[in-house]
Amino acid sequence: MEPRDRLPEKALLLGDEESNAPSPKDRHQSPGVRLVAILVGGLLLLLVGLAHVRPGSLRSFSLLGCLKGHHKTPHHSKSDVCLTPACIHASSEFLYNLSPDYQQIDPCTDFEELVCGGWRDRHDLRPDQGDAFTGTIMAESSELLLRHILEAPYPDSSTHSYFSPAQLDPASGSVDKDNFDKLKAAYDACLDEDTIREIGVAPLVEILDEISSRFSVARHPHSADNEDLSETVLYLAKLGVSALVSSGTGADDKDPDTVVVSVSAPYRIGLPAKELYLDEKIVERYETVVSQVISALNLSSIHETADAHALVEFEKKLAAASPDAEDRDDVTKYYNPTSLAEAERLTPQLHLSKILKSLVPSDYDLDRVIVMAPEYLKDLANLLDETSEDTLRAYFLWKAIQAYASYVEADAITPYRRFSNELQGKDPDSKPERWRTCVGHVDDGLGWLLSRFFVETAFSAKAKEFGDRIVSDIKDQFIEKLKATEWMEQEVIDLAIRKVHNIVQKIGYPDKSPNILDPDSLYRYYERVNINSSAFFENAVSMTQLEVAREWSALGKPVDRDQWDMTVPTVNAYYNPPGNEIVFPAGIMQFPVFDVNVPEYVSYGAFGSVSGHELSHAFDSTGRHYDQNGNFTDWWTEKTVANFKERAECFVQQYSNFTVDGADNKPLHVNGRLTLGENIADAGGLSASFAAWKKRAAKSPNQDLPGLDFFTQEQLFFVSYSNWWCGKTRKETAIQRIFTDPHAPKWARILGTMANSREFKESFHCKPKEPVCELW
Known part of the structure; x- marks a missing residue:
């Protein structure tokens, strides 16, 4: 379904293009995939271990660590190391992405290369891709899961997930089955390229x-x-x-x-x-x-x-x-x-x-x-x-x-498709695999139906509870940071704390509007969408018309505060200022960003920082204009506003110094004003999440991951954060995003955020320790 123009964008973690893809799946959840991951992870660890054991390697390893000032001397016993399949998988993921020369790279000057050098070496963009990053890999794992759902028969009682909160009705005449049939018909119509070409x-x-x-x-x-x-x-x-x-x-x-x-x-x-x-x-x-x-x-x-x-x-x-x-x-x-x-x-x-x-x-x-x-x-x-x-x-x-x-599949449209690809630096004649296009089509047009089957297959109640706990921890720590803020006047701090308390956190999936656990509710939601298994174009029109009609029908009714604006498989998150809400679909709560079965610094470093990022939007250059009830109003004092603007200008200047190669090969600068809110949110989110994890770890120490003795747990927190942003982007795509995307390039989100993190600099013994820019 063609994305329509919207009202002002909510504060998203990612840009729109990235969020269009269906979302990630916890790759070690599936028994078959888990076994492969264990074997590959074990092999990687063995290879890494052998690579380190060579003449003089241990001596140079320790000496370099002392010189760099960030190496952790191995001290743990076997009982301190997590050797479960999930931990081996997580460790292999980090090692796979690290630069082959990570021990020789100064983290204080080029942390992005240290964390992501291996990722770039091992990932090539497909001809149909303008960019890719860790989240893309997550999304493609989810796409594969959704493909299996859509191409398999309706699940019976033997295929239900024991851990899911969404238990499907196995009866052949059930509402769940009717909803599934509508999904299948839409998917099959999209796959039927012969008919689409014949219709032209x-x-x-x-x-x-x-x-x-x-x-x-x-x-x-x-x-x-x-x-x-x-x-x-x-x-x-x-x-x-x-x-x-x-x-x-x-x-x-x-x-x-x-x-x-x-x-x-x-x-x-x-x-x-x-x-x-x-x-x-x-x-x-x-x-x-x-x-x-x-x-x-x-x-x-x-x-x-x-x-x-x-x-x-x-x-x-x-x-x-x-x-x-x-x-x-x-x-x-x-x-x-x-x-x-x-x-x-x-x-x-x-x-x-x-x-x-x-x-x-x-x-x-x-x-x-x-x-x-x-x-x-x-x-x-x-x-x-x-x-x-x-x-x-x-x-x-x-x-x-x-x-x-x-x-449409017809020669008449080919010049436009080629041109659109060229604008993003893609192969002019490239297309995604058809099943990927069709999974995206169904998620766009019948997303809540698909969300129910996604949750039933790939998201547990335990994961939802852990996600809720992380977000609550970060809210608590942000309040502590507000209390300690010296540039805000006390009356503003008091109101800001009330705003944090009022923030609504939505985790995993909606259970009200619509309630994806209720098949009858979903049936009624899409009842007016006409789907025909041989009418792809008409299906798309019907899907779009429903959303247009639903949007306008909201007039005359109170705002639906239970509504979600992202489907469950989406790899993204957002803050909605008038609703004062932060929303995290299950899609982003997947490996390697989030995992209930690994040491918590992994999930707090990545998903926790995402949570803190969205919460920080409540007080960024846009969110600060909305009070604790979501009203656009002047609730900050003049002095506090002046202090904020002075500190915000630091972020503007800092990110404006980052550049990409322009069309004429001259440096094209990041727009520090366009990206200001996101850059503030990155810095605030990372700091709040680190504090939240440290408080938890003080009460319940984490185990170490195997094969990563070079790093302390504090350092691995920042590796986990940065690992999420490892990626590649074609030149043409990067140029377009400089003009339109309120997010800085992903590599800049690592370098800029680390430069603004006091905790990062202390963990890696950088000089100086002071952040370049700091608000919270």
């Missing part, structure tokens, strides 16, 4: 013809006089396609229990980033692709009049008028409550009231909207006046083509 572009052309019929062919001096403009925008909105504007619903930032309508610029105009319209080579190639696709589709309504150059020039102007990425989700800039009449006057040609009133429930009285980009709407009015109807018609058709091209 016909269902897409049907939508395009409907767009053309709604957009009058009559010529007017100004397209502003044509009410068919609003009819076309409305039709596309119901298909989940944002054209000219993006509209939606969500919690009112200043009244978080009330659902409100918002209008903004589309999050994506045409090219992935507005900055790409400044690259003449990309724009020229894009124009060619637009022309090729529209011509190949042979659309009689525009075939003779479509001008690809005029269309792309129009998009270029829209992109220039749209907010910069660093301002787009800034609540202090986008929160502009306006009467519907005033919003209408900004772009009168759109007839905005007609569009919105056709989307809201029939009994809802719409009189107020949040205009997130008023200047964009004003500029849009001028652009519409100077743009021909032919260009506008071509633009609307192109938006639909872009949105639904992935559901």
